[in-house]
Amino acid sequence: MAFARRAPAPPLLGQFLGQLHARHGTCARAMAPPRCFALELPDCTLAHFALGADAPGLRSDPRLAALLGPPGRSYSLCVPLAAGVGCGERVRAARLTQRLLLQLRRGPFQRCRLSRLLCYCPEGPAGGAQHGFLLQDPRDGPDTRRALLQLLGQGAGAALLHLGEFQVDRHGGLWQRLWALQDGAQRQVGCARVVPAHEPALHPAVPDLPSSAVFPDRAAARDVLEACTPVIPEARAVLNLVDQCPQHVQRGKFQVIAIEGLDATGKTTVTQAVSDALKAVLLKSPPSCIGQWRKIFDDEPTIVRRAFYSLGNYIVASEIAKESVKSPVIVDRYWHSTAAYAIATEVSGGLQQLPPAHHPVYQWPEDLLKPDLVLLLTVSPEERVRRLQGRGVEKTQEEAELEGNSVFRQKVQECYRRMENPGCHVVDASPSREMVLQTVLSLIRNSGERR
Structure with a gap:
């Protein structure tokens, strides 16, 4: 829980x-x-x-x-x-x-x-x-x-x-x-x-996910934060930033790559290394403009927390649209993270209780700018534990549960794997930093050639 x-x-x-x-x-x-x-x-x-x-x-x-x-x-x-x-x-x-x-x-x-x-x-x-x-x-x-x-x-x-x-x-x-x-x-x-x-x-719980955790569009998430404004003042500040973003944005001529993964899979290291190698702009979700309120919304119930992260994705989409006109864009987490954690949290029980593959809840929102490629970094549970030791990084409630609840961790990973349109390309992040970087760059090049 x-x-x-x-x-x-x-x-x-x-x-x-x-x-x-x-x-x-x-x-x-x-x-x-x-x-x-x-x-x-x-x-x-x-x-x-x-x-x-x-x-x-x-x-x-x-x-x-x-x-x-x-x-x-x-x-x-x-x-x-x-x-x-x-x-x-x-x-x-x-x-x-x-x-x-x-x-x-x-x-x-x-x-x-x-x-x-x-x-x-x-x-x-x-x-x-x-x-x-x-x-x-x-x-x-x-x-x-x-x-x-x-x-x-x-x-x-x-x-x-x-x-x-x-x-x-x-x-x-x-x-x-x-x-x-x-x-x-x-x-x-x-x-x-x-x-x-x-x-x-x-x-x-699955039929309720579109109204409580995995919002199908920007308007649904916005309605939730609008309802929060009388009790959470920061909700109005988030909405003001969202409302400054165009409703419909398009990707520029350069590639947009989203990199996902649980904590301690090397995501931060890889995103930085890839952005340096490609001379790309590195963006994060939630974006820095609302990151100052992340702790506040992490302490709220799922419906509020997920609305905050969902709207953060739409703010990032507006930034992607502007930056991808000039250079490649690497995004450290995007919609897949928001959805995977929400589904794993709201659907009680084990893996067998998750929505089946190809269920609509795994589909990318139609009004959110899509990346060209989504990479999911993975390591073994033992390797994650080894990397987490001594990090001393403050964790959210969900991130802490990843460490102590193996079933929750498996549910998050399986949700990632079931995402569609676009799906995730799984990358084994266990080898050396250099080998992982080369694998990721090779996948990005191949994706660019198919564009």
């Missing part, structure tokens, strides 16, 4: 059992529309369940009883969000969810295990998947439950926080009771049985 002071993605369980602003709904009303849940397990697989009637012929997942039932007690938490809401509501819910995450890492919650939980409607429209958390207290301590109920009355928007409490009845059936703050009081607003659910063919 990659989170910080922000509030990544939207919510979950309450959307299943209640409408966003329903104050006095009965249990029957609160259970519409039916929704399912995907729980990320420690082995990076997903367990799916629903609330309500059993699905015919579907066996119960024994992992759920172990995770949700005694001897401990489990709780689900979310900030409900209706499908089809605008950017403002999505940003607000994401920031509240992130704030909730920070609270769940303090006090009596520190002894509990925290997992990602995704709520979705199998046949619903895009925009309805909600991110939240499952908190497992191995001791079933009363202080944990008390602290969770107190969260219902804390902070802005807390009236929208829904807390699910899992319990087992005397017949061994697993149930969820839903709590919410209504008219200033903690009230039970729903109850339903936990039943197994079919695993969907596509990860339930």
Whole structure:
């Protein structure tokens, strides 16, 4: 999980059992529309369940009883969000969810295990998947439950926080009771049985990616930062710079080469060496004009962070258009980085949960200037660790997760490999600096001859 002071993605369980602003709904009303849940397990697989009637012929997942039932007690938490809401509501819910995450890492919650939980409607429209958390207290301590109920009355928007409490009845059936703050009081607003659910063919977060992480065009990313301006002053400064860039730009007569790669693959060294060898202009994404605000947006939820990086790509595109008229251009990271990290972060689970190859989410945005060639530098995990030791460079939350989470690292690399139009040419960056440089220059020459 990659989170910080922000509030990544939207919510979950309450959307299943209640409408966003329903104050006095009965249990029957609160259970519409039916929704399912995907729980990320420690082995990076997903367990799916629903609330309500059993699905015919579907066996119960024994992992759920172990995770949700005694001897401990489990709780689900979310900030409900209706499908089809605008950017403002999505940003607000994401920031509240992130704030909730920070609270769940303090006090009596520190002894509990925290997992990602995704709520979705199998046949619903895009925009309805909600991110939240499952908190497992191995001791079933009363202080944990008390602290969770107190969260219902804390902070802005807390009236929208829904807390699910899992319990087992005397017949061994697993149930969820839903709590919410209504008219200033903690009230039970729903109850339903936990039943197994079919695993969907596509990860339930994927349909929402164009509106929450992998924006298909400049306008979609811009709308998100526009919604942030009341709470993040720097968002207006970024938008002012974006609005100074032409909507449609074209590459000049010289080559444009984007070089991608995880940290410690030699990307910085190679980009500098290549730009020197070709007498090219070296550009970076995000560009220096907004780089001063990078730490601020890195601490925001995915929807805000990715909008910032996406708009940075459009600013870089404007610079590419001007510079490629006069000389070759080398770009240190571009759209592929923005998309690969976003997909790997938002799609919970392992490699098997990623969108399949050729999915539209891997396609380059039509309104963003394309490079002639994209090179992806790779080294073995062992070589990365060796190079990272002693660097002392401050890392973003995602970069830190690359080191500690091998599954996340594999997901990022696989997303890079699935990018299309243009795809990535993989370059083994393990040999000496000189050999890697010669390989890269040879690929660039060949690409120029085919132009």
